[in-house]
Amino acid sequence: MIFSLFSALSFSQTKDTIVHAYMSVQNYEMNPSEIKKTINPKKIDYEGSYHFGESEGESDLEIIFSNNKLYARTEYADWENNTWVGKSDRLPIEYSKHKTVIDKTEYELSISDNEKGLISHYYKNVGEKTHHYIQFNPSNDIEKPQGKYPESSFVKLTLKELTELPKSELKIMRNEIFARNGYIFKSGGKMDTYFSKKIWYKPIKKDNINFSDIEKHNIELILKLE
Incomplete structure (x- = not known):
């Protein structure tokens, strides 16, 4: 600034x-x-x-x-x-x-x-x-969530906001929430290929991820649109 x-x-x-x-x-x-x-x-x-x-x-x-x-x-x-x-x-x-x-x-x-x-x-x-x-x-200073759509881990989004995005971007937004929490994607799959190129992505575990209430809300909402 x-x-x-x-x-x-x-x-x-x-x-x-x-x-x-x-x-x-x-x-x-x-x-x-x-x-x-x-x-x-x-x-x-x-x-x-x-x-x-x-x-x-x-x-x-x-x-x-x-x-x-x-x-x-x-x-x-x-x-x-x-x-x-x-x-x-x-x-x-x-x-x-x-x-x-x-x-x-x-x-x-x-x-x-x-x-x-x-x-x-x-x-x-x-x-x-x-x-x-x-x-x-x-x-x-603020600890801003990593990724293309940091807002999906920052605030609860609305259907109106999400309908502005194509399904391909909604998929990235939803899986980005998983990636920020260290989710291990299927080896060689589209999401694994996409996120493995991101410096911030650190795969840690497959299950038992503790999503925040904000993230749970956004995942469910995005899935409805997908």
Whole structure:
């Protein structure tokens, strides 16, 4: 990603507006002038894992770019049967005019102290004053699934999305899920020939593969179309 060009965000404080900036949660205040937005970011620039909240309210907004689309999900922990269990929910995401709207919230790609992040804006009227809150959510590297269709191991796909692909590609997408989990294909078969050429493919076992709930969902859905 190239961050060579930036423009300072206009967070000027006026007589009737008070500007606040903070990182992830309001406990971590920032100087608004330290936050800058990228100029004309591309879709792929939004790829990353963005941290929100703290302690029991922590979550990560994860975004990947694949086949000219953005896919987003939120990763968080939930209390189940006296155990903290990791959860993952897909979020709707739209990209337009260098901005993204994720689950009805608009975000802009930005940087602070050489750290990439997303900024969002919130406003609250208190008496005759308007409080403008700027939230900066920093990003970490994301472990993107390998292959042509990483989204099939990242989010639960829909029939509408899958019907856009020919059956030949659906077969590759479905078997790619198996390949990512080290499945050993029939020696000399089409899938064995196809995946053996992929650097990331590491055949490990034939049976007892622990697919994620996301992968199970997508395998079943793809099989219906095939």
